[in-house]
Amino acid sequence: MNLEQLKDTPHRRYNPLTQEWVIVSPHRTQRPWQGKVEKAPLEDAPHFDPDCYLCPGNARAGGARNPKYSSTFAFDNDYAALLPDPQEVGIDHDNLLIAGTERGICRVGCFSPRHDLTIPRMSVRELRPVVDLWIDQFNDLGSRAWVKHVQIFENRGAMMGASNPHPHCQIWATAHLPNQTIREQASLAAYSSKHQSCMLCDYLRLESDLRQRVICENDSFAVLVPFWAVWPFETLLISKRHTESIADLDNHERDQLGEVLQQITIRYDNLFEVSFPYSMGFHQRPTDGERHPEWHLHAHFYPPLLRSATIQKFMVGFEMLGGPQRDITPEAAADRLQNVSKIHFRDRA
């Protein structure tokens, strides 16, 4: 195995989780860049915004009023994409026009009463209630007989379409498994029956030996740029212990999850000295009542930024019609993330 040969020649890489290929074109990073590289202005959000529908005590669009919460706070989304008791539908015209009922509960979870406090700016102590909120929601929603899957995710930044800057996540519980979960579950199950071991346990061991793409870690978690990353600074957070869900984490691991999230998001913010936009979310076992030893708790970070705070990657052209492609190698991206400061740039002044 010679990883050196991947450094400056176009090639493709395999993603064993999705069973898809990504094209890597490292020779193109030599290409001259005509655009401007700008720093985004530092946004100074207030601690409290009287017009924010997530701040404590404020009225929401649906007419409800938030309590004067002092830690985390979750509620059913006033504009939920899914409803728990929708009208039953069922269509199958000639195997081509197919539709069916989808039940769901969509919640919003505020990380803190503070309007301006993002994960990288929170202390490990302040992050623990956020982890506990995710676990409570997973247990609460997942325990309902019809809920087969709970997706916890955060869309951060206007670039990701986040409609409100108040740090928050969304939790969507559904009666069916989403596409990505079905795909990864099939890959994980196939790997474990073929190799009698867990794909992500094996992968983490390999990356820990190679030490090329690991960005940060603690006793319980590691964050790395996966070999098959599509987004320029995509990362994968993996639990060191084989565990199927966030609810299985012990007390120490719950603290450590907050700590490792702080580590990676500080590095992200420091990369372009901006509040770094991303979509992140956890992948874990479905809540369908089956046993799922094939699942290994992990989270994906998909940030859109490419070479500065204002230049983003677009999935267009070949990527829309064929498959994903990237220029900067995952190893070069890992190198950038490894070499930024561990101290948030706003704390350095």
Ligand SMILES: [Zn+2]
């Ligand atoms: Zn707010």
Ligand SMILES: [Zn+2]
């Ligand atoms: Zn595992």
Ligand SMILES: [Zn+2]
């Ligand atoms: Zn996944």
